[in-house]
Amino acid sequence: MDQFERLAQLPLRDDLRGQHPYGAPQLDVPILLNVNENTFGVPQDARDAILAAVAAELDHLNRYPDREFTTLRQELAAYLGHGLAEGNIWAANGSNEVLQQLLQAFGGPGRSVMGFPPTYSMYPLLASGTGTSYLAGVRAGDYGLSAESAAAQVREQAPSIVILCSPNNPTGTALGLDVVEAVYEAGEASRTIVIVDEAYAEFSHTGTSSALGLLEGRPRLVVSRTMSKAFAMAGARLGYLAAAPEVTDALRLVRLPYHLSAITQAAAVAALRNSESLLANVEAIKVQRDRIVEGLVELGLTPAPSDSNFVFFGGLEDPNAVWEALLARGVLIRDVGIPGHLRVTAGTEAETTAFLDGMRAILAG
Incomplete structure (x- = not known):
């Protein structure tokens, strides 16, 4: 009996049967x-700073970390700019967990999330794991996505959540902000949460605008980022988002207690202070x-x-x-x-x- 046959003997959820892990x-x-x-x-100077910050936490590892990761949120807000404050920021163990928490809060049984493949292959897996229906949108033949097409699909499907990956993985192309604006407006009637996954934003060409500039006045818009790529900290597992404070309040309802370790917080803060x-x-x-x-x-x-x-x-x-x-x-x-x-x-x-x-x-x- 192989591994998958043994798995089939367990009372696994029906919607997870036959699936393969990412x-x-x-x-x-x-x-x-x-x-x-x-x-x-x-780089060595950042390594030294991270080591010192982590070492400083060792005397307190018997205590739970700051549940609100206040210093980290302050540093992330300062890094992003755009007039953001700590109340606009949330973080978790990689942007995958950030997205998972968003689906836990705004998705779930009877709700749906729309992506536009080819795009990040974790989106349907996150949907499955949270009991959220996944709706596969359609791109043009060159894998582009226009504002008109995206908005029409959102109006037709009325998803609970839309995820726009920009720059898109695996194609690498960035979306125009007109796409984000059109999708947000198209989701007004269905109160759709619009997530712009900007994991690779720091690598964009000069002049490519971030959806961070669209946050003001759009309480259903979320921009997710990561320290895995540009900051060379994939092993540290730190992802984050910027949104209206009520979005971060919603995520407090689904996060696990003390979900960010003191070591993770210390390493991320030290990295942000050595971002240059x-x-x-x-x-x-x-x-x-x-x-x-x-x-x-x-x-x-x-x-x-x-x-x-x-x-x-x-x-x-x-x-x-x-x-x-x-x-x-x-x-x-x-x-x-x-x-x-x-x-x-x-x-x-x-x-x-x-x-x-x-x-x-x-x-x-």
């Missing part, structure tokens, strides 16, 4: 460019991202415009064969299951070179 391949190869991590790591050092690598990553785009174009492939730290590219007859050939060369990228396409994280200059050299050799062969 997860990208975790393989031991020299170059990991498959899960959009910041491959530059944490940590974010210095963002510009270097953007250079490598643009280099990947240019290199793939030279190879006759079709990379999508990217405002993120990864590149989604098509034009491949057999993407799985290319994925396997890169893996054999010690380079792991992501097969996102979209015909003719793959996705690669923008890493260091050396990692980018290894990827592009590998692609040239594979396509030439």
